Amino acid sequence: MFQTRIGRLRFLPVMTFGLSMALFSACEPSNVGGLPEEVTVNLPSEGAIDEALASITEEEIREHTQVLASDEFGGRGPSSRGEELTIQYLTEQSAALGLEPAGEEGTWVQEVPVVAITADPDMTLTINGGSGPATFEYGSEFVAGTPRVVERVGFEGSEMVFVGYGAVAPEFGWDDYAEVDVSGKTVIVLVNDPGFATQDPDLFKGNAMTYYGRWTYKYEEGARQGAAAVLIVHETAPAAYGWATVENGWTGTQFNLVAEDNNMDRVAAEGWITLETAESIFEMAGLDYQELKARAQVPGFEAVSLGDLTASLEITNTIERSSSKNFLARIPGTTRPDEVVIYMGHWDHFGMDITLEGDQVYNGAVDNASGVATILEIAEAFTLLDPGPERTVVFWGTTLEEQGLLGSAYYAENPVYPLHKTAAAINIDALPITGATHDYTIIGFGNSGLDEYAVRANAPIDRTVKPNPEPEKGSFYRSDHFPLAKQGVPAHYGSAGHDNIEHGEEWSRAQSDAWTAENYHQVTDEYSAGWDLGGAMQDVFVWFRIGLELAYSNAFPTWNEGTEFKAIRDAMMGG
Ligand SMILES: [Zn+2]
Structure with a gap:
């Protein structure tokens, strides 16, 4: 097996690096609050960097991956024996590298309390009024659940309002709730955002999904508005997945974080309805769904009452509390x-x-033994740098990502290190396994100044940085960097693109599609000696360089103008 040692890759001389840094920093917006007046980057010598890089080997990434992905580790299920083994392995490896525990109270972990809520599938959505009544069947016509930690939750005779995209987006001059009070009411909301619907680049971010388009946002906003229930209309194109995905994902046990109030401030019922269900509900009220949907895409849209229609629903739950661990070194x-x-x-x-x-x-x-293995290797390289990093570098194995980014969300809401002192985060989720590429794709390209770090980090290995080709799918909101971004911390998520050096673009896409169909989230996502980690080693080099520049600088990368996380970051840095 060919071994790539990224220590052999040459990096730009420090001088050039410093110059380009100065150029880029000139473009950054003026300082707010406690930000440094002058940006400095004091990298170790090129020789010291090379030496550190040389410690990152493909062989060691494979070894860590094999252990973490072994049958013995049982698929690393949260709160399982597999979790114990994983935390133990990460602790041993980190201690051997000389890392310090970085969790709560001098430990290696942060405890993440969660609740598993299983709704009884024997529930019916009843709509009264208009030409009704009508009832809808759980699973095939609607799905619903509650984040509230209660055995029984429900409502009867709740008025219904169509709130368009249900977005309150001051940076886009948009407020679907401006003219309506929805307290105690059931809101019906469209998935994705007006930019995607119209493909108008001047509306929201055009084709690229904003956070206002994500289902999580729809429920959060509904809660802020005091709604009793939020029902999202499923349509395959704007959702980017079919009803089967909704039905599978939303029935059965759901994991949630537990706030002190047992999540009582969240909407009682979070659900989805099929397009057919939506059309028939609107028809009962004498309204045309397609026509109202079109109206919702025009600036100035005002929410529309569904007349005398009311919704009733009761949800009965089985509740189990447990906890899992974020690993922090x-x-x-x-x-x-x-x-x-x-x-x-x-x-x-x-x-x-x-x-x-x-x-x-x-x-x-x-997904994601390979990413955790990589973080251990990057950590090792950082321990070898002399002088050591000016800033503290934290290596974080998050938990409950596969259950809805819960471990990172818990940290983002209960940070071990203050977020306003956190310069940036680099998320690693799944190494590429099909070889070296000419390109590097950033998920969420255009969001923050971190893009420029990635451009600089890819330059020495002649890779072009590209935006994610399918920004409408909202991938930026679907991995662990997102909860941090949502709380304002600039976060980078990128990896090898499809311009495969040996086999070209078409081959690479076919490989990736086949892997997704055959292995993604299936028992067949197993370690293979046949992986070509050429692209992975390029990525590791890039991630190391991005972190290096951050760790030896006093710069705080900023969100770009018009990005939905900019306001919260500016407020925290100014205060
Ligand atoms: Zn993953």
Whole structure:
């Protein structure tokens, strides 16, 4: 097997690097609050960097991956024996590298309390009024559940309002709730955002999905508005997945974080309805769904009452509380230890399914044993740097990513290190396994100044940086960097593109599509000696360089103008 050692890759001389840094910093917006007046980057010598890079080997990434993805680790299910083994492995490896525990109270972990809520599928959505009544069937016509930690929740005779996209987006001059009070009411909301619907580049971000388009946002906004229930109309194109995905994902046990109020401030019922269900509900009210949908795409749209229609629903739950662990290790900063740079990647996967015939272990080798293995290797390289990083570098194995980014969301709401002192996060989720590429894709390209870090980090290995080709699918909102971004911390998520050096673009896309169809989130995501980690080693080089520049600089990368996370970051840095 060909071994790539990225230590052999040459990096630009420090001088050039410093110059380009100065050029880029000139473009950054003026300082707010406690930001440094002058940006400095004091990298170690090129020789020291090369030496550190040389410690990152493909062989060691393979070894860590094999252990983490072994059947013994049982698919690394949260709260399982697999979790114990994983945390133990990460602790041993980190201690051996000389990292410090970086979790709560001097430990290696942050405890993440969660609740598993299983709704009784025997529920019916009843709509009264208009030409009704009508009832809709759970699973095939609607799905619903509650984040509230209660055995029984429901409502009867709740008035219904169509709120368009249900977005309150001041930076886009948009407020679907401006003229309506929805307290105690059931809102019907469209998926995605007006930009995607119209493909108008001047509306929201055009084809690229904004956070206002994500289902999580629809429920959060509904809660802020005091709605009793939020029902999202499913349509395949704007959702980017079919009804089967909604039905599978929303029935059965749902994991949630638990706030002190047992999530009572969240909407009682979060659900989806099929397009057919939506059309028939609107028809009952004498309204035309397609016509109202078209109106909702025009600026100035005002929410529309569904007349005398009311909704009734009762949800009965089985509740089980448990907890899982975020793993946290660090190298303390030498000159500014209170400032933090984060490498993150989820250690959890789906565990085991003992009802399966044959293989029962979701090994999650690519997703994301490979990412965690990589973080250990990057950590090792950082320990070898002399002088050590000016800022504290935190290496974080997140939990419960596969259950809805819960481990990272918990940290983002209960940060171990203050977010306003956290310069940026780099998320690693699944290594590429099909070889070296001419390109590097950033998910969420255009969001923040971190893009420029990635451009600089890819330059020495002659890779072009490209935006994610399918921004309408909202991938930026679907991995662990997102909860941090949502709280304002600039976060980078990128990896090798499809311009494969050896086999070209078409081959690469076909490989990737085939892998997704055959292995993604299946028991067949297993380690293979046949992986070509050429692209992965390029990526590791890039991620290391991005972190390096962050860790030896006093710069705080900023969100770009018009990005939905800019306001919260500006407020925190100014205050
Ligand atoms: Zn993943």
